[in-house]
Amino acid sequence: VRRAPKDRRPSVLALANQKGGVAKTTSVASLGAAFAELGKSVLLVDLDPQACLTFSLGIDPDTVETSVHEVLTQGAAVADAVLHCDEGLDLVPSTIDLAGAEAMLLARPGREYVLRTALEGQTAAGAGSAAYDVVLVDCSPSLGVLTLNALTAASGVIVPMPAEMLGHRGVGQLLDTVADVQRILNPDLEVLGILPTLYDGRSRHAREVLADVGERYGVPVLDPPIPKTIRFAEAPAVGRSILSTARTSKGAAAYREVAAALLKRC
Ligand code: ADP
Numbered sequence: 001v002r003r004a005p006k007d008r009r010p011s012v013l014a015l016a017n018q019k020g021g022v023a024k025t026t027s028v029a030s031l032g033a034a035f036a037e038l039g040k041s042v043l044l045v046d047l048d049p050q051a052c053l054t055f056s057l058g059i060d061p062d063t064v065e066t067s068v069h070e071v072l073t074q075g076a077a078v079a080d081a082v083l084h085c086d087e088g089l090d091l092v093p094s095t096i097d098l099a100g101a102e103a104m105l106l107a108r109p110g111r112e113y114v115l116r117t118a119l120e121g122q123t124a125a126g127a128g129s130a131a132y133d134v135v136l137v138d139c140s141p142s143l144g145v146l147t148l149n150a151l152t153a154a155s156g157v158i159v160p161m162p163a164e165m166l167g168h169r170g171v172g173q174l175l176d177t178v179a180d181v182q183r184i185l186n187p188d189l190e191v192l193g194i195l196p197t198l199y200d201g202r203s204r205h206a207r208e209v210l211a212d213v214g215e216r217y218g219v220p221v222l223d224p225p226i227p228k229t230i231r232f233a234e235a236p237a238v239g240r241s242i243l244s245t246a247r248t249s250k251g252a253a254a255y256r257e258v259a260a261a262l263l264k265r266c
Pocket residue numbers: 019020021022023024025026027052141197198199226227228229230231232233251
């Protein structure tokens with residue numbers, strides 16, 4: 001894997017949506033694998049106490065010694081938490097301990113900046129993420145301190161959203177939070193776009209919603225939408241993303257196209 005020059009900062013992309021089941025984790029694993037296929041060095045950060053990303057990369061959270069929890073609450077170095085996974089991906093794993101981090105961080109001044117500082121490698125403990133081209137952060141389904149940490153560390157945010165749900169209020173709520181973060185915590189945060197997921201092209205409703213969502217919220221809509229396919233359900237069971245379990249599927253192709261388009265912009 002080609003390493004980025006030490007003085008260059010990686011693109012840090014947060015995948016956030018306060019709803020569960022919208023394909024955040026699937027998108028992090030799939031886009032990560034797609035970036036790696038394109039020759040980029042990729043770090044994934046599991047910022048969800050449910051540790052679904054960690055599981056999906058074939059790691060049992062119960063066997064993890066240093067996780068993102070220790071990075072956020074005990075000043076552990078990112079490099080000490082990194083695990084090397086299949087498909088050329090590095091992972092900062094999560095464990096259920098992370099459920100307690102939210103409360104521990106609340107008492108801390110600068111609590112929203114902890115992940116950013118850790119990734120920048122400015123902790124006494126040592127190295128951060130400078131060796132990577134791209135860092136993808138998988139958020140938990142909430143707008144709490146952990147997600148604020150992701151948005152504060154990020155250069156860009158992607159909002160995965162099932163095409164069917166794009167008309168709902170949730171998108172507006174999340175974009176309001178992003179606007180607050182831009183104003184108060186991270187003026188450089190860019191909304192890279194809504195990523196329509198679980199897309200059923202046969203549904204007229206889905207097609208119609210997709211057509212006007214960009215205008216409605218004034219943010220880009222990433223293209224192509226990710227089609228709904230049964231192949232996604234099979235991938236996590238074997239610890240690999242759909243890009244290697246179903247190389248030629250439409251879903252894998254869509255993630256590859258989105259990843260290539262994102263790379264041009266970052
Ligand atoms: P989140 O992280 O937002 O909670 P997940 O990535 O865990 O969402 O996805 C929720 C469920 O939807 C999982 O069971 C996953 O396998 C499934 N899924 C995700 N993307 C697709 C897709 N394009 N087609 C079919 N199922 C999908």
